Each structure stands twice: as C-alpha cells, then as structure tokens.
Amino acid sequence: MSNSVETLSDLPPYRYSAALAADIEARWQERWAAEGTFEAPNPTGPLADAGRPAGDRKLFVLDMFPYPSGVGLHVGHPLGYIGTDVYSRFQRMQGTNVLYSMGFDAFGLPAEQYAVQTGQHPAVTTAANVANMRRQLRRLGLSHDLRRSIDTTDPDYYRWTQWIFLQIYNSWYDSSARRARPIGELEAEFAAGSRATPDGRAWSALDAAERHAALDAYRLAYLSDAPVNWCPGLGTVVANEEVTAEGRSDRGNFPVFRRTMRQWMMRITAYADRLLADLDLLQWTDALKSMQRNWIGRSEGARVRFATAAGDLEVYTTRPDTLFGATFMVVAPEHPMVTALTAPAWPAGTDPRWTAGAGTPAQAIAEYRRAAASKSDLARQETKDKTGVFTGSFATNPVTGEPVPVFVADYVLMGYGTGAIMAVPCGDQRDFEYARAFGLPIPAIQEPPAAWFAERGIAPSLDTATWPEAFVGDGRYVQSGMLDGDRSIADAKRRITDWLEERGRGTGAVQYKLRDWLFSRQRYWGEPFPIVYDANGIARALPAEMLPVLLPDTDQFSPRTFDPDDEHSDPESPLDRLDHFKHVTLDLGDGPQPYTRDTNVMPQWAGSCWYELRYCDPTNTDTFVDPAVERYWMGPQPEVRPDHPGGVDLYVGGVEHAVLHLLYARFWHKVLYDLGHVSSKEPYTRLFNQGYIQAFAYTDERGLYVEAAEVEERDGGFWHRGKPVNREYGKMGKSLRNAVSPDEMYDAYGADTLRLYEMSMGPLDASRPWNTRDVIGMHRFLQRVWRNLVDEGSGALRVDDSPADDETRRLLHKTIAFVGEEMEALRFNTAIAKLIEFNNHLTGVVAAHGACPADVARTMVQLLSPLVPHVAEELWAKLGHTESITYVAWPVADPALLVDDTVEIPVQVNGKVRSRIVVPASADAAALETAARVDDKVVAALAGASPRKVIVVPGRLVNLVV
Numbered sequence: 001m002s003n004s005v006e007t008l009s010d011l012p013p014y015r016y017s018a019a020l021a022a023d024i025e026a027r028w029q030e031r032w033a034a035e036g037t038f039e040a041p042n043p044t045g046p047l048a049d050a051g052r053p054a055g056d057r058k059l060f061v062l063d064m065f066p067y068p069s070g071v072g073l074h075v076g077h078p079l080g081y082i083g084t085d086v087y088s089r090f091q092r093m094q095g096t097n098v099l100y101s102m103g104f105d106a107f108g109l110p111a112e113q114y115a116v117q118t119g120q121h122p123a124v125t126t127a128a129n130v131a132n133m134r135r136q137l138r139r140l141g142l143s144h145d146l147r148r149s150i151d152t153t154d155p156d157y158y159r160w161t162q163w164i165f166l167q168i169y170n171s172w173y174d175s176s177a178r179r180a181r182p183i184g185e186l187e188a189e190f191a192a193g194s195r196a197t198p199d200g201r202a203w204s205a206l207d208a209a210e211r212h213a214a215l216d217a218y219r220l221a222y223l224s225d226a227p228v229n230w231c232p233g234l235g236t237v238v239a240n241e242e243v244t245a246e247g248r249s250d251r252g253n254f255p256v257f258r259r260t261m262r263q264w265m266m267r268i269t270a271y272a273d274r275l276l277a278d279l280d281l282l283q284w285t286d287a288l289k290s291m292q293r294n295w296i297g298r299s300e301g302a303r304v305r306f307a308t309a310a311g312d313l314e315v316y317t318t319r320p321d322t323l324f325g326a327t328f329m330v331v332a333p334e335h336p337m338v339t340a341l342t343a344p345a346w347p348a349g350t351d352p353r354w355t356a357g358a359g360t361p362a363q364a365i366a367e368y369r370r371a372a373a374s375k376s377d378l379a380r381q382e383t384k385d386k387t388g389v390f391t392g393s394f395a396t397n398p399v400t401g402e403p404v405p406v407f408v409a410d411y412v413l414m415g416y417g418t419g420a421i422m423a424v425p426c427g428d429q430r431d432f433e434y435a436r437a438f439g440l441p442i443p444a445i446q447e448p449p450a451a452w453f454a455e456r457g458i459a460p461s462l463d464t465a466t467w468p469e470a471f472v473g474d475g476r477y478v479q480s481g482m483l484d485g486d487r488s489i490a491d492a493k494r495r496i497t498d499w500l501e502e503r504g505r506g507t508g509a510v511q512y513k514l515r516d517w518l519f520s521r522q523r524y525w526g527e528p529f530p531i532v533y534d535a536n537g538i539a540r541a542l543p544a545e546m547l548p549v550l551l552p553d554t555d556q557f558s559p560r561t562f563d564p565d566d567e568h569s570d571p572e573s574p575l576d577r578l579d580h581f582k583h584v585t586l587d588l589g590d591g592p593q594p595y596t597r598d599t600n601v602m603p604q605w606a607g608s609c610w611y612e613l614r615y616c617d618p619t620n621t622d623t624f625v626d627p628a629v630e631r632y633w634m635g636p637q638p639e640v641r642p643d644h645p646g647g648v649d650l651y652v653g654g655v656e657h658a659v660l661h662l663l664y665a666r667f668w669h670k671v672l673y674d675l676g677h678v679s680s681k682e683p684y685t686r687l688f689n690q691g692y693i694q695a696f697a698y699t700d701e702r703g704l705y706v707e708a709a710e711v712e713e714r715d716g717g718f719w720h721r722g723k724p725v726n727r728e729y730g731k732m733g734k735s736l737r738n739a740v741s742p743d744e745m746y747d748a749y750g751a752d753t754l755r756l757y758e759m760s761m762g763p764l765d766a767s768r769p770w771n772t773r774d775v776i777g778m779h780r781f782l783q784r785v786w787r788n789l790v791d792e793g794s795g796a797l798r799v800d801d802s803p804a805d806d807e808t809r810r811l812l813h814k815t816i817a818f819v820g821e822e823m824e825a826l827r828f829n830t831a832i833a834k835l836i837e838f839n840n841h842l843t844g845v846v847a848a849h850g851a852c853p854a855d856v857a858r859t860m861v862q863l864l865s866p867l868v869p870h871v872a873e874e875l876w877a878k879l880g881h882t883e884s885i886t887y888v889a890w891p892v893a894d895p896a897l898l899v900d901d902t903v904e905i906p907v908q909v910n911g912k913v914r915s916r917i918v919v920p921a922s923a924d925a926a927a928l929e930t931a932a933r934v935d936d937k938v939v940a941a942l943a944g945a946s947p948r949k950v951i952v953v954p955g956r957l958v959n960l961v962v
Helices: 018-035 078-092 109-118 122-139 155-169 183-192 208-216 268-281 286-296 320-325 361-373 377-382 429-438 450-455 489-502 611-616 627-634 660-674 742-748 751-760 772-789 806-824 828-849 854-864 869-878 925-934 936-942
Strands: 058-063 097-100 171-174 179-182 221-231 236-238 257-266 299-308 313-317 328-331 389-396 403-408 420-423 506-511 531-533 539-541 583-587 592-597 650-653 687-689 693-699 711-714 717-720 726-731 902-909 912-920 949-953 957-961
Touching: 018 122, 018 742, 018 751, 018 869, 058 078, 058 611, 058 627, 078 097, 078 650, 078 751, 078 806, 109 122, 122 742, 155 171, 155 221, 155 660, 171 183, 179 183, 179 660, 183 208, 257 361, 268 286, 268 660, 286 660, 299 320, 299 489, 313 320, 313 328, 313 420, 320 489, 328 429, 361 389, 361 403, 420 429, 489 506, 611 627, 742 751, 742 772, 751 772, 751 828, 751 869, 772 828, 772 854, 772 869, 806 828, 806 854, 828 854, 854 869, 902 925, 902 936, 912 925, 912 936, 925 936, 925 949, 925 957
Parallel strands: 058 097, 058 650, 328 403, 650 687, 902 957
Antiparallel strands: 171 179, 221 236, 221 257, 299 313, 299 389, 299 506, 328 420, 389 403, 531 539, 531 592, 583 592, 693 726, 711 717, 902 912, 949 957
16 A cells, blocks of 8 residues: 555545646656756857856856666665755756756776676666666756766766876976976976986986886876785775775675785875865865865874884884884885895894794794785774784884884884884884783883873883873973973974984975875776887877777676685786787877787776866867866856855765765866866865765664565564564665665655655754654645645635735745745755745635735745745746746845834843833833833832832843842
C-alpha cells in the first residue's frame, strides 16, 4: 500500500494530492525544458542571448557535482542541490543573471570496480547511471541551465583536462617572481647564461637528455620515483585517502603496501605560501580555512646535518634549540640512506632491545621494512606501541659532539621533513616513549616549572627517570651549553640557528606538511596522459592539435589483480596491454617517429579541478573558456571590495572535500591565472558546507548492516526477518543501508513537498534527522495553501478583488521583508516557518470571507515560488498570468507597513515588572510616564507612594523608583 497521504478513493477531485502534484510537476518541467526557461545568457559567444541580455548583475552558483553511482540518488544528496536551487530562483526574481548547472564527475575507481564486478564496460554503466541521475534531478525541479551540463568522461571535456595538464607540464614556478612561467622562458635563461645549469656547464654543452633533465627538475608536472600505496588485490595504486587506518583499501578491504614507483607528480608545494596567504581573500568559514592551513602545515625551523660514516644525515626540526637533548636519531623505513646506514654486524655491547630479536642488522631491517610497508601512514602515526631497529650506525650530534645511535622506525614518515628526525625524548612524547621502550638516555634540557611537578605529584628534579612524561612547554634552559639560563624559545632558536650556519652544520628553513601531489593511477577508467616517450625514454608533450588522446575502447578494462598478500607483484595498467594504443608513430616536428604512450591515467581529481570554468563556456571548441566569458562570470569584483579575488560567487558542498579537492582545484586555478588564462585568482570566492541528512541504521548479530526499510519495530525492539537487530544513527547512504530514494517521495507526495521538507528540517549547514513520517506535515501545508486559493471541488479560484484588511496587509509586508532577508542569508527553514505562520492567518481570512484577496494571493505565490516552483507556477497561471513566474520581480515590502501602530511596554516598579501597557508606537517619554502612572496594576503596586525617580526608555520600558 502506498505511504502517500492520499489513501482514500473519495478525495475531492481538485485536492492537492500526490497524483495532482505529479501531473503539475511533469507539465511544468516539460515547459521549462521546451522554453529554455533557466538558460543564462553569456556576454558573448554562442550562448549569448539577444532576447535576454547578460546584463551587469550576475551570480554564479555551483554545487559540488556528484559521482554517478549505480544506485542513484538518495534523499540526502539533494539537500545542497535544493538549497542552491532555491537561492538561484530567488536571485533571478531580484533581476540577477544566474549561472546554475550540474555535471557529473564520472571517471574513477568506483565505476571501474563496478564494471569489473558486472562485466559491463564502465562507459556503459556510467552512461546509464548519468541518465538515471539526470532523471531524478529533473523530477526535483532544479533550475539548471542544461546546455552547460558536463560529463568528465566526454572527450570534448577531457580534451581540455589534458590541455590544462600540458599547461602545467610546460610551466615552472619562479620563486623570485612568485608565479608560474612557461618552461620556454626557463630554457631561454639557461641558454643566455642568466640562470646557471645544475652542474654549471653552458647550456650548449649539454646533450638533449641533460637539457631535458634540467628542465624536468623545475616543471610543475614531473616524473618521480615516489612511494605509493600498492594494492595487489585491486591491481592499482590507491591514494592515501583510500587507505584505512588498518592499512587496507577502503574498497574491497585488501592489504595495501608501500613501494616506490615512477609516477607523475604535481609540484603543488611551490604554491604552499600562496595557498595559505590567499585564504584571507575567501569567504569561507574559519573552521574550513583552519583545515587547509593545518593540511599545508607551514612551520619555521632549521635543517640540521648530523655526520655519519655514510655521509651527512639531514633532519628538519622546528626546535633547533633542543639539539642538546638529541640522544638518538630515527629514519623512516623508506629513507634512501637506510641501506648505507645499515652496518654489517651489530656493534659490541648493543642492547638486545635494539636488534628486533636476532639476525644481522640487514636481516632485521629488511624484515622491519616489510612489516612497515603493510601499514598506512595513519596507522603508523597513531600506533601506541613503539617499534624500531638499530641500524648499527651512529651519527654525531653537531652541538655536543657525542655519538648518537640511528634507528629505523615506522612512526617517522618520508612524507614530512626529510624522513629523518633528531629525537629529543625529554621534550617530545613520542620520543620519550621510544626512549623508555629502548633504554635510551633522556637528559633534561629545560627545567619544568614547579607547578608542572606539582600537577603530577612528584618532587622537582632534573632526573627524568622520575618524570611520567615528556615536558612539552617553555622552561629555563639547562644542560644546553650556550643556551643555558632564562631566555625565550624564539631567542634560543635564533641563536642556535646562527651558530649552526656559521659552522656549516645547518640553515634556517621553512617546511610544509603538504607534499607534492601524486597524479598517476594504474587504471583504465580515467583521462589518458597527453605524453609519449621517444626511443631514448624522454617524455614528449603532444601538441594541442593532437588532443584529445582518446581512451581506447576495450573489453580488457579490468586491471590485473594479484594475490592480495603478494607485495612484490608489479602494477600493470590495463592500457599497457593495448599495443595499438601504446605504440604509435607520430610527427612531432621532426618527421614521423615511433613513440610509446604513457599508459597511466589521471586521478579522478583531474576533472573536478576546473569544471566550474567549463560551465561558463561549454560549447567552445577553440579554447577551454573564452576570456571575456570567464571575466563576466568569475572575474574580480572591485566594486564589492578592492581585494576581491574573483571566482564562483557561491559554492556549496560537503565538508569532506574541504581539503584535497579544494586544494587541488585552487592549485590548478592559480597556475592558469599565472599563465594569463583566467582573470580570477581563486576558483571559489564563497564556500558553504551543507549538513548531512542522517537516518537510523540497523546491524545484525554479526555487526553487518541490514536494509533499514525491512526493519520493523515491535515489542520495544527492532526486528529484521524475524531476528533482533541493533539500532544506531548515522549519515544516510548505501554503506549503512539506510538510504531512502527520492523516487519514493516523488511518488508519495510530489517533488515540491520533498523540497519543502528538506529545507524546513533545520539550518542548511546543520545535519538533520530524516523521518519519512514527518514529510506529511509539509504536504499538508501545501494542501492548505492550495485550498486557500483553489476550490477543491470545482478547481475554480477562490480569489476576488476585494482589498485585504489592514491586519492582513501589515502581516503580509512583514512576511515579505522577513522571507527576503532569510532567503538572502540561506536561512530557508526560518523563511518557511514565516510562510506557514502567514498562511495560517490567511486560512482564517478565507474562511471568514469565502475568498482570498487577489493581491495577497499573488504575493503569497511569489514568496513560495523559489521553494515550491511547480505548484507556484500552477497557481500563478491560474491567477491569469501567461509568463513563467521565474523572472517575475520579487515583491517589495512597504516600509510604512513594517512599523507597528502600537507597542507593548513593560512597566517596572523598583526594577520588577508589575504590568505591561499598550501605547502608540510614536509615544514620547511624557506620554509613556502618564500611561504607566494610571495603569491599575501599577497604582496597586505603588500603594499610594510617590515615585522619587522615573526612568523612561521610549519604546523599551518605564521604571518607577519609590
């Protein structure tokens, strides 16, 4: 049986029911599509519209575009989409030219894995999924300009993704100019001798391979032997964010191993300072900016060189002032000096705890490195048990001259600093725990204050054997040579850094946690690289006229998978098996030559790094975006503020993309800006994170999630197929099997009801609980609105030309003002509450007079139209209008009707409220005092006493002091 509110067959024929809603919605969606109602004109080019010129007032509203999964949308997905649609419709009624569209981020591992599982080509499944989602979004009534919709798998789109990659590849970052420049300008500097080559020889003395290597060292996109996450069970490299804390793939739960492979990298670190500084230009939340700042992780410190028999071992430290307490060193298992540091035998007297049990140093370290390779970076950092192996080598502490042992331990990562640390156990908790576990010395170099000892219940002492933990604070320097005494940390850091620089043992440095971006994937379903290799293995960029490099059609799209535990297996891209794709003959300016294509593909991030630019100019075949069109939609707006960076006016999406997607997109955009391809410094001026829709989920006795829709509540518990299940709460989605399809809601109530319910549940940026039973409340509200204007029996209008009474007019104009302010601020839930309040008043008016005043009806429909566009269009047409309500001007509140005629004023006697008086809103102080003195309750409270002082705050209060 349907869960719709209409379950009886004897409903009035013109009641606003699910069936009537479906009819209304289908008709208006057809008309909008046929008339191109939401098509936003460009200032120039093929999308310019002489009938509706672009105009000076524009707004670019953008949703983070979805991945077209096989199961389609659930009701949690449209939360942000409905919000942006309401705002876009409201702004059109303000006379704004609104660019609002939707595309699909359709390349990537999920589609490929789904294709592998089903045996269908990912192009087939992706196209079907996109079609399904387009259908679901259309039924929601979103006002997208469909001419601008893109799909990242469309060759006409990824042609320009490849072109942008080449712009990055053919660029370098000039740190003195603080911007990217064409690689040709770097080559010219080398040739002119104004910039020295890496080895100092003249540019003309270098052969082709040497010149290529010199340029590659500067390119913003470059090949490098990099540590990656290899997943044999999936047959591909996976990104860090795709690895669980247990060191397994989030898709398939296979083991993941760290290994070094030749990969494409993006030199995003060159932009670290600008990515940080320009956050100040953006209208993002402080929390979001903090997430980006923390990810970039800028710190100031020093690079310090420790001498070893294998050469200098360099560390980066933010606290060079603690060098006197460095009693051992730790290098990451992947550090390139591990082999050179590994001694042939254990030195005499080596502590057994340092040797990992047995064998030679080489054997112990090899086994340890194998174990570390199976852990994710997150797991390595969060593990509480400190493990490691002594290399058998020592380094010399540059300030004490003392030998310190060098260990290999997995809590140190190659991804930050140099992959090696100087361990200062008295001042760092991880080093403290490691030193305790391995019996290493922990000398105190700063004296904790007395309060620190008191809080821990121990006597003050520099004997760290009595300390329960490291001292992480600021204390008096002790046992620190030249630093001993009372001085600030900043002063101590400067002094020791100067000392190191004078002796050639270190330099001041700025460091970032941000690492260069790993940009290769050993998959099929992604953008091919526009790179080929000549007979000498030198990379050659394809010219623009050879783009796109099409992804070849093949039934061999499955990656080669291996035993999940086979860490020594070799990755193989599916494209590597296609000889007709891999081996080509091309003329790149020096005659036809044989070349080998790069057989990796780009990561899914590539298509989402620039899609907002293509929305602006999607049909342009000459360039990725016309400069005039980009300036119109995304250019800086100095009239708003002098430092306006340009970019999308409102970008809405989930906070889960707060770091990676946004950093990557900002990086690409800044390169394009530096090269003169765009006028905007940033891609997204204003960012708004919508909340999540949450719902109950249920797990069985195995801890596995079961379909929430199949669970029944009875006898005070929850049951699934006759067995008890546990209930929990979480984000709606397929992983928790608690998703509700919007199709169910469309069928049961109509799209306008779903839109209204999702917007009424709470603030747009807050997560909110879904309860299907509550949807009916919004449906009934729409029925009451409909009933106030339309006779349910005949379908005739219940509207006449009689003027509204003063109370209704005043309440209507207050509603206009309030709803407009809330719409502008994206507070749709409070706007809806005000509309419900006004409609309740209107119900009484209609009941008393038998009809609704026409001017009130028109205004009510206008106010509702951004929220419930289908029913608003239908009512607008019934009111006699032939044009769509889309561009009808938003009503303007009469200021005179926003001021109350009378106000209620509290009257206090000796500061305590004794009564309230109703007076004209314009009453002055004398009139307020007179009214207060004659009020019966006030007279009784005074009990014959005369006030010695009267305090009057017009419009606020009267206080009589006796």
